Amino acid sequence: MTKPGTFVVHATDGNARRGTLSTAHGDIQTPIFMPVGTQGTVKSLSPQDLEEMNAQIILGNTYHLYLRPGDELVARRGGLHKFSNWNRPILTDSGGFQVFSLKGIRKLSEEGVEFRSYIDGSKHFFSPEKAIEIQMNLGSDIMMVLDECVGYGADRGYTEKSLEMTTRWAKRCRERYPAGSGDQLMFGIVQGGFFKDLRTRSAEQLCSLPFEGFAIGGLSVGESIPEMYEQVHHTAPLLPAEKPRYLMGVGTPLDLLEAVSAGVDMLDCVLPSRNARNGTLFTSQGKINIKKAAYKEDDSPLDPNCNCYTCRNFSKAYLRHLYMSKELLSYRLNTYHNLYFYLDLMQQVRDSIENGTFAQLKARYEDAYAA
Numbered sequence: 496m497t498k499p500g501t502f503v504v505h506a507t508d509g510n511a512r513r514g515t516l517s518t519a520h521g522d523i524q525t526p527i528f529m530p531v532g533t534q535g536t537v538k539s540l541s542p543q544d545l546e547e548m549n550a551q552i553i554l555g556n557t558y559h560l561y562l563r564p565g566d567e568l569v570a571r572r573g574g575l576h577k578f579s580n581w582n583r584p585i586l587t588d589s590g591g592f593q594v595f596s597l598k599g600i601r602k603l604s605e606e607g608v609e610f611r612s613y614i615d616g617s618k619h620f621f622s623p624e625k626a627i628e629i630q631m632n633l634g635s636d637i638m639m640v641l642d643e644c645v646g647y648g649a650d651r652g653y654t655e656k657s658l659e660m661t662t663r664w665a666k667r668c669r670e671r672y673p674a675g676s677g678d679q680l681m682f683g684i685v686q687g688g689f690f691k692d693l694r695t696r697s698a699e700q701l702c703s704l705p706f707e708g709f710a711i712g713g714l715s716v717g718e719s720i721p722e723m724y725e726q727v728h729h730t731a732p733l734l735p736a737e738k739p740r741y742l743m744g745v746g747t748p749l750d751l752l753e754a755v756s757a758g759v760d761m762l763d764c765v766l767p768s769r770n771a772r773n774g775t776l777f778t779s780q781g782k783i784n785i786k787k788a789a790y791k792e793d794d795s796p797l798d799p800n801c802n803c804y805t806c807r808n809f810s811k812a813y814l815r816h817l818y819m820s821k822e823l824l825s826y827r828l829n830t831y832h833n834l835y836f837y838l839d840l841m842q843q844v845r846d847s848i849e850n851g852t853f854a855q856l857k858a859r860y861e862d863a864y865a866a
């Protein structure tokens with residue numbers, strides 16, 4: 496088995512990279528989309544479903560798993576892989592973002608973040624060290640440092656102070672689990688809001704630390720698409736070319752393609768599974784909403800170019816009926832298709848970088864998804 500943390504770039508096409516990241520639970524082919532499995536499960540799908548659609552890695556959530564069922568309970572069951580019977584790589588977020596994005600009282604200090612549980616209102620505290628200890632208990636292959644994701648519209652002064660603290664927290668996280676002390680990897684997270692010089696400073700400070708990879712945080716927080724793209728194109732090239740680059744919480748199919756064109760290797764987003772819940776489905780011809788009356792007697796598959804279980808076995812008419820009837824199967828079949836679409840898109844991206852046709856692939860989807 497290749498040493499966990501090894502990242503090899505096999506081919507490039509412009510700034511897009513085709514790579515392989517080795518982890519203790521197997522290799523990850525990049526660029527890659529990572530389904531979000533907040534509570535140790537990608538909602539409505541089984542590990543078998545995910546393996547069938549070639550999901551190489553899934554995301555878990557420190558905040559949620561710490562509160563329920565508890566990271567120590569999971570550790571006593573052999574860690575999150577054994578507990579959830581997912582034997583491929585897992586990446587976990589540090590929990591800071593969830594504390595800030597979920598409602599409820601929380602207090603931020605140099606020491607860490609105090610918050611109340613969304614389950615029973617009990618008080619809790621995450622220091623950078625605690626956030627890493629939880630991820631060590633979960634046994635995730637890639638741990639994220641504790642960071643502050645400042646909200647959209649934060650002023651320069653606040654953003655500057657926040658990124659300095661995020662860097663100090665990153666150092667504490669790395670010291671809690673030093674590089675090479677085990678098979679778990681650790682990624683730093685670049686912040687700096689929408690100030691290019693602060694993004695540059697955050698990247699410089701973090702990249703001097705021995706992380707196995709680097710994430711771009713603090714985007715997709717309410718800004719316009721052009722603003723997000725501008726910060727991605729500014730920040731990605733600042734990160735070490737020989738390490739994986741992860742853009743957190745982004746985005747639509749076009750966002751994935753734009754980020755890859757900027758040199759990003761890894762992405763995650765709740766969109767495919769969240770949209771499945773409201774009937775918004777991604778297809779090779781653009782987005783469709785299955786609840787539209789037009790599909791009431793449409794016997795055609797969701798996407799004639801999709802080879803997934805949903806598209807091979809059910810008509811739009813039936814999928815619309817399930818959605819209108821609020822059947823559980825609706826959520827499952829819609830999620831299956833949306834995630835399959837995202838994963839298949841990234842397989843096409845990997846192939847296109849290998850044969851130098853990434854720009855053409857990107858243009859094709861931009862036409863299909865134009866407004």
Ligand SMILES: NCc1cc(CSc2ccccc2)c2nc(N)[nH]c(=O)c2c1
Nearest residue numbers: 554555588592644712713714715743744
């Ligand atoms: N708005 C995008 C976003 C999303 C996430 C969550 S990504 C995620 C979610 C669930 C499981 C694993 C990773 C973030 N996480 C951190 N730590 N910092 C950010 O700036 C940030 C920004």
Ligand SMILES: [Zn+2]
Nearest residue numbers: 801803806832
């Ligand atoms: Zn499909």
